[in-house]
Amino acid sequence: MKFHLVTIFPDFFDGPFRHGVVARAAQAGALAIQTYDLRTWTHDIHKTVDDRPFGGGEGMLMKCAPIFDAVETIFPAKTAQQRVILTSAQGRKFTQQVARDLTQYDELLILCGRYEGVDERVAEHLADDELSIGDYVLSGGELAAAIIVDSVARLLPGVLGNSDSALNESFEDGLLDCPQWTRPADFRGWKVPETLLGGNHAEIRKWRLQAAREKTARLRPDLLA
Numbered sequence: 001m002k003f004h005l006v007t008i009f010p011d012f013f014d015g016p017f018r019h020g021v022v023a024r025a026a027q028a029g030a031l032a033i034q035t036y037d038l039r040t041w042t043h044d045i046h047k048t049v050d051d052r053p054f055g056g057g058e059g060m061l062m063k064c065a066p067i068f069d070a071v072e073t074i075f076p077a078k079t080a081q082q083r084v085i086l087t088s089a090q091g092r093k094f095t096q097q098v099a100r101d102l103t104q105y106d107e108l109l110i111l112c113g114r115y116e117g118v119d120e121r122v123a124e125h126l127a128d129d130e131l132s133i134g135d136y137v138l139s140g141g142e143l144a145a146a147i148i149v150d151s152v153a154r155l156l157p158g159v160l161g162n163s164d165s166a167l168n169e170s171f172e173d174g175l176l177d178c179p180q181w182t183r184p185a186d187f188r189g190w191k192v193p194e195t196l197l198g199g200n201h202a203e204i205r206k207w208r209l210q211a212a213r214e215k216t217a218r219l220r221p222d223l224l225a
């Protein structure tokens with residue numbers, strides 16, 4: 001899969017994708033990430049990407065023209081396999097299911113907002129999807145974009161070592177992942193549950209499912225509802 005990130009801070013992404021699973025997947029060619037400086041698509045000497053909102057109010061808004069130009073340059077003949085996503089606090093909620101749905105596309109172009117947000121014509125006439133990573137307000141869409149790339153990337157075929165490992169994780173079956181332990185079996189008197197120390201795999205499976213249900217009921221009852 002190819003990810004295109006449009007931002008006024010292209011350097012922002014030097015860090016997030018340099019480590020771990022995503023970096024290895026990029027190296028192995030399972031995915032590619034390209035960042036673009038939105039100011040490339042401005043035409044004035046100051047490379048202006050923002051302007052005052054009509055109707056007044058605090059702060060500045062991102063202008064629509066450079067964003068339209070960017071998308072139309074990156075996807076000159078946009079196909080159904082190419083998806084344009086606007087990061088936005090007003091978007092529909094990004095979840096594991098949405099991440100899974102996004103794996104079916106060949107290319108995702110993610111638009112990172114800044115300032116007080118983006119001229120609404122981008123959401124209405126350019127983006128296929130407006131996504132929020134949660135009910136809080138960030139100062140920019142870059143962190144949201146990094147989160148979307150990371151969570152989609154690890155679902156792509158060949159990215160995680162064991163193809164089953166993504167299936168047993170939190171949110172995949174309406175449950176949180178089960179609690180897990182590693183050595184030592186006794187740390188400061190806190191012991192690992194007995195069942196997990198034995199080799200009875202059927203018992204362990206049963207124990208884990210029950211533990212996942214209990215933890216979900218305790219911390220995220222909304223998932224069970």
Ligand code: SAH
Nearest residue numbers: 087088089113116117132133138140141144
């Ligand atoms: N005035 C807007 C917030 C703008 S924050 C509002 O109240 O809805 C500036 C940019 O940060 C947004 O354009 C968006 O790209 C990004 N952003 C902020 N919160 C976000 C969230 N929860 N999810 C995804 N992107 C977010």
